[in-house]
Amino acid sequence: MPNCEQCGKEVILPFExxxxxxxxxxxxxxxD
Structure with a gap:
């Protein structure tokens, strides 16, 4: 699962x- 680049929290549906x-x-x- 990807992590937020800002806070490091695991994200199920991240925004890219x-x-x-x-x-x-x-x-x-x-x-954007």
Whole structure:
């Protein structure tokens, strides 16, 4: 399971940034 790049929390359905291809949780999702 991927981890949030910001807080390190395991995320079941992560958000992937279109720019850096990193995964983020709902709380740390970046606006693309």
């Amino acid at each position: 940034s279109k720019f850096c291809r990193c995964h983020f949780c709902l709380e740390h999702r970046l606006l």
